[in-house]
Amino acid sequence: MNFDHAIDLDREPHGSSDDPGLLDFSANTNPEVPEGVEDVYREAFAESRTYPAEPPAAFREAAAEYVDCDPDAVVPTPGGLAAIRATIALAVGPGDSALVPAPSFGEYPREVRLQGGEPSFVPDESVLEADPSDHALAVVCAPNNPTGADYDRGALERFAVRCRSADTPLLVDEAFRGFTDRPSIAGAEGVVVARSLTKLFGLPGIRAGFAVATGEFGAALRRARRPWNVSAPALSTGAYCMRREEFIRATRDRVRSERSRMREALAERYEVTPSEAPFLLLDVGESGRSVARIVADARDRGIAIRDATTFRGLDSHVRVAVRRPAENDRLLAALGVEDASTDATGDDDV
Template sequence: MQTSSFIGAVDIMSTQTATERPILHGGRREAMREAYPAAPQPWIDLSTGINPIPYPIPTLPAECFTRLPDPEAATRLESIAAAAYHVSDAAMVAAAPGTQILIELLARLLPQQRIAILGPTYAEHQAAWARGGGSVDLIPDLDDLPAASSLVLCNPNNPDGRIIPPARLRALADHLAARGGLLVIDEAFADLADRATSMAATLPHPAIVILRSFGKTYGLAGVRLGFALADAPRAAAIRTALGPWAVSGPAIAIGTIALADPAWLAATQHRLTHAAATLDRLLTDAGMTIIGGTPLYRLAATATAPDWHDRLARAGIMTRRFDDHPSWLRFGLPADHTAWARLAAALSGNRPPLANHPDQ
């Protein structure tokens, strides 16, 4: 059985508002099992941009689970995060239970009358600022920036991996600061990019707020850990708005160890870069065109993307489709040799026929 209503749901910009339909994200294995009950098990989830080989979780003391986290432990985590992200002062770092809650919080804590969002990109930004009461303009290019009070963008971008040079971001931030606005930069995928990609070292800046994700690079999305980077007063306001014990004891313990392990991060960057190149070759050999991505995912284009999505799902492989760009498919990285072999087998052979989709 095939249910196109699910497989076409994506997390990029839509012309519909959050109140018209929910945003469905990747990783929804139960829904895919219902849609494709005959697919082989276990499912291979390539629908998210999460590292398939996670940071090794250390043995945690029982008190991480039985006691409320000490404020000093959270402060220590923020200091380690400041060093990892090259922020000059730990007072400019606010830890949170994932970046998603920060996206929601910023729209309420720092309301803006008019917000431009550079898309297509992660759709929760649009939804959150719209719920916060702002007027949202979706723009395809920075040259189209309207007279907005603030700008939101992802750098590197999801799903195409586009990177905006730091010099241009600094000029935009200065421009927005002059009108009392904000530049919100979602750096969820910046850990594996060139260090110069991040704007963290430019802090403090009166207009810049940066979001950093822990779970994607470290493959521990369920830990729910993220950070807001901003000037000290703004970071303090975010910390206060989140309230006490915002980050769980296990998340503090794991984050404190992992973020202080640059050797693991360097080895991971090397491994993922080579894995992404291997994935590019597989997709290209299958007749797809690589149009972007990061070391954690690749964005491919093909006229028969819906057929490929269905074919791969029937092989027990989840990918990401995009309603607004029906020729796009996004692929995360397989976790091991078995997953790579299944993907290669599913991609080999005859390509799905274009005739199945006369509307394209």
């Protein structure tokens, strides 16, 4: 048996530092978690002694409330990437083309190629203007990673209509949408939404997420889902987190305020892309230092930032997360800028 086709599909580096001595701005997970979540996780031990309910109705109901859709349209998955993989595996076959934004999450083209398909790249800012005809799948990341740009709701809905007319499923990755107060497109006909609980709730190791899809494609996703594909602790913890409305509001407010403050400070030295996500993309080309040097210098100061040149089409960029005020001040100092307006006192646990 020949596995060469898999060997050629090296996974692109993801954000996240494995060095516990570094303050991690390379990943985009919330540095805070909802109060009480550890107790919920521990209490799930008793549930772990038996198989989870199948289908997991409580989780589906919480997810449906979270994104405002029908619970029957929710397909629980072990993380957002599992929802993306399941969708691409159903939609794309050998020789098929998939419309993929660039720069964007490197897993989209990788998963397309794993199915024997070929990604057809289109600039992320104009993906909604592309023709979905003759593609087996169209992908949109909203907000987009790594740019942080989001899309006008009306334009996204019109693109979804064109995809339906072309009989092309539309996958909308909403991994970072929870950081915004913008509504989900979950439940729209012909659209598959992928959601992750990793980012907003600061729990990447839980591996909980879900897809939302209706119609024949939604039925196919539900049939393809393995029974008990999400653990009892993940189901309980995920359902609890999605109902922490005050935590969600506070997180959105903090990210919005800090992102604005950071962008203003960073713009003194770097070109900063406007963002609706919990991160900022910086073009460092005019700074007089290379990406490698900036990443290394930040690391020497105890800060991990993302080398964004691994994203297609970016050759002079880094990406930095938006964390808590005192932590963000450390990042600004490591990148050679200061924010005189900040009143952070260092009370954050850094």
